[in-house]
Amino acid sequence: MKSTLRVRFAPSPTGYFHVGGARTALYNWLIARKAGGSFVLRIEDTDEARNAEEWVEGILSALTWLGISWDEGPYRQSERSELYARAVARLIDEGNAYWCGCTRDEIDQRVKERGGPPGYDGYCRNRNNPRTPDSALRFKIPRPGQTVVHDKIRGDVVFDHENLDDFIIVKSNGSPLFVLANVVDDMDMKISYILRAEEHLPTTPKAILLFQALGMEELPVFAHVPVLVNAKRQKLSKRRDRVAVEDYREMGYLASAMVNYLVLLGWSPGGDREFMTIEEMIELFDIDQVNHSPAFFDEKKMQHFNGVYIRELSADEFVNYCLPFLEKNDWWQGSVKQLEVFSKIAPLVQERVSLLSEASGMVGFLFQSDIEISSDLADSVLRKDPKSAQIISDISEIYLNLSEFKAEQLHDATRRYCDSIDTPLRKVQAPIRVALTGSKVGPPLFESIELLGKKATLQRLVSAGELIGIRNT
Ligand code: GLU
Numbered sequence: 001m002k003s004t005l006r007v008r009f010a011p012s013p014t015g016y017f018h019v020g021g022a023r024t025a026l027y028n029w030l031i032a033r034k035a036g037g038s039f040v041l042r043i044e045d046t047d048e049a050r051n052a053e054e055w056v057e058g059i060l061s062a063l064t065w066l067g068i069s070w071d072e073g074p075y076r077q078s079e080r081s082e083l084y085a086r087a088v089a090r091l092i093d094e095g096n097a098y099w100c101g102c103t104r105d106e107i108d109q110r111v112k113e114r115g116g117p118p119g120y121d122g123y124c125r126n127r128n129n130p131r132t133p134d135s136a137l138r139f140k141i142p143r144p145g146q147t148v149v150h151d152k153i154r155g156d157v158v159f160d161h162e163n164l165d166d167f168i169i170v171k172s173n174g175s176p177l178f179v180l181a182n183v184v185d186d187m188d189m190k191i192s193y194i195l196r197a198e199e200h201l202p203t204t205p206k207a208i209l210l211f212q213a214l215g216m217e218e219l220p221v222f223a224h225v226p227v228l229v230n231a232k233r234q235k236l237s238k239r240r241d242r243v244a245v246e247d248y249r250e251m252g253y254l255a256s257a258m259v260n261y262l263v264l265l266g267w268s269p270g271g272d273r274e275f276m277t278i279e280e281m282i283e284l285f286d287i288d289q290v291n292h293s294p295a296f297f298d299e300k301k302m303q304h305f306n307g308v309y310i311r312e313l314s315a316d317e318f319v320n321y322c323l324p325f326l327e328k329n330d331w332w333q334g335s336v337k338q339l340e341v342f343s344k345i346a347p348l349v350q351e352r353v354s355l356l357s358e359a360s361g362m363v364g365f366l367f368q369s370d371i372e373i374s375s376d377l378a379d380s381v382l383r384k385d386p387k388s389a390q391i392i393s394d395i396s397e398i399y400l401n402l403s404e405f406k407a408e409q410l411h412d413a414t415r416r417y418c419d420s421i422d423t424p425l426r427k428v429q430a431p432i433r434v435a436l437t438g439s440k441v442g443p444p445l446f447e448s449i450e451l452l453g454k455k456a457t458l459q460r461l462v463s464a465g466e467l468i469g470i471r472n473t
Contacts, residue, residue: 005037007193009063009070010182012044013055016244017062019297020197020228020236023262027225028195029068030263030285040189041073046181051078062245066255067278075189077181084176087184087214088137088169096213097169100124101135123166137170139210147205152195152223153292159205167206179203183210186220195223195287223287226266228297236297252325252356253302257309261302265295275308307354318350319343322359329360331367341366341451348443362442366451371438371460373467381434382468387423388431389468394421395432396461405454407446414446435464 007028011021032039043059045051060074091097102110102124111122123138145161169180176184186194186207201224211219228236236243248258260276269276269284276284313321319342326332326342342363349359365371373382382388398413399405414432418425429445436457442448449457 003035003037005032005035005193006040006189006191007032007037007195008040008042008186008189008191009068010042010044010185010196011059012047012050012178013052013059014047014050015055015238016246017055017059018236018238018243019245019248019262020243021059022062022066022068022245022258023228023265024195024197024225025063025068026066026259026262027267027285027287027290028193030282031193031195031287032071033282034285037192038071039069040075040191041070042075042185042189043073043077044178044182045076045078046176046178048078048175058246062249065249066245066259072189075185077185080181080185080188081176083188084181084184087180088176091139091169091210091213092137094213095140097137097139098124099129099131099135100138100166101129101132134172136168136172138166139169139206139213141166141209147208149201149204149208149222151201151204152221152287153226153290154201154224157201157204164205169210179206179210183207183214187211187214187216191220193221193223195225198224198227198292200224223290224292225290226292227294228265229294230297233294233296235294241297242299248302250357252353252358253306254309254313254321254356257306258302260309261305265297266290275305303354310350310353310356313350315343315347315350319346321356322346322349325357325360326363329364329367331364332360338367345443345447345451348447352443362439365437365439365442366448370463371436373434373438373464377434377438377440378467381430381440382464385427385431387421387427389465390421391423391428391431392435392461392465392468395428396458396465399449399454399461400458402454405450405457407444407450410446410449431464432461436460 009025009028011017011025029039031037041063043056045056056074063070088097100123107122114122129135141161141164143161147159147161149157149159151157167177167179169177171177204222204224208219230236230241234240238244242248245258249255256278259278260274260281263276263281263285264274267285267290268274269280270289310318319339322342323334327334332338345363345366346359349362353359353362382392394417395414398417399410402409402413414428415425418428430440433442433445434440436449436452
């Protein structure tokens, strides 16, 4: 039987979908899945000036990519204004809201003159004020009094009503404010559990007062998850830090790795355990163990997770995950031949990358008709060591005479050559790798040379030789 637990994820589509939002969505989703309840998706798009349809699409596609599926919605607040209007009428009728034309300065001045804490008796509070073009609708906070938020993560948080504003619920232009629409929807959608970002905690007593004024008998459970901070312990910000889920997706993160990393931002299953499948997360996740201190969003650690997840893919899965990244390059046509070559090198690349996007950088040399060697690399690897010119020239000769152009023979021949000039293999490999791939790092060299083939290998060795001034005779 379906449980009556109902959670919601209620993003405002005002920008790229933030990793903090993804973590909030994930926790809600885990709670719903564990209890067999429902996960409702609600787009909070009442702020016309800041919303855009592209952000809505971004949220839906990021959630889908992460595997966070919704049971209901997406509902859009912009399509539900009638409901808010009815709630507003009720609040006015029952004396819980009043039109007020006071400016912020006037209110502050009055508070100052009368003394007392902010919010105390600073408002006109005349429920019979007529509505004028400049007036906004304020909720009338009952004073004196206090509201206690029973928070699953922070315990009881007490708010004295003297410190709460008679907050605006409808702007002068008639549009409902966030807290009103949010509460009316939570009631209408029978949300029983509200898990959201810590930044909303100061709004929660206002939400509770609204719930009560609108006749809600049983309040939902509240849980405010900790903020995410960067290495300097600053709150993650989209201006300073990389926070968009979409960016990580484009860099070549696997959704499974990202979800596993995100779940640990504020929670741990206990012990040293960090890696979990989705099923294990659903089973183990426990809101009572979520920490209230800020969680460090450590991109390096997330990338390490991604590498671990990449290595766990089957060879075919890895190839398929790499395809969209290969397709971004003009040298990739996706022909049967190219796929065959990539499939051969892929297992070696899989061992060496922690982002899918790194794979195409490592294999491009196999598919380009010509490679470019940067002047930096030419100087530092090919020209600096006087031996390099000799190595390139000798190796060209040796490879030319190989009857079988396979990794093993290439390896043996190169090793014999190293012994003959009394130089370690790694020193000989460096100029060869740069000559053939245009890079200092990449998949294992001899397998790469085999795949590149004899003709291209010899051509590139000649070109590299020319670059460092070896004359062909
Ligand atoms: N729309 C709010 C936001 O995106 C969320 C409000 C809530 O979860 O209650 O921050």
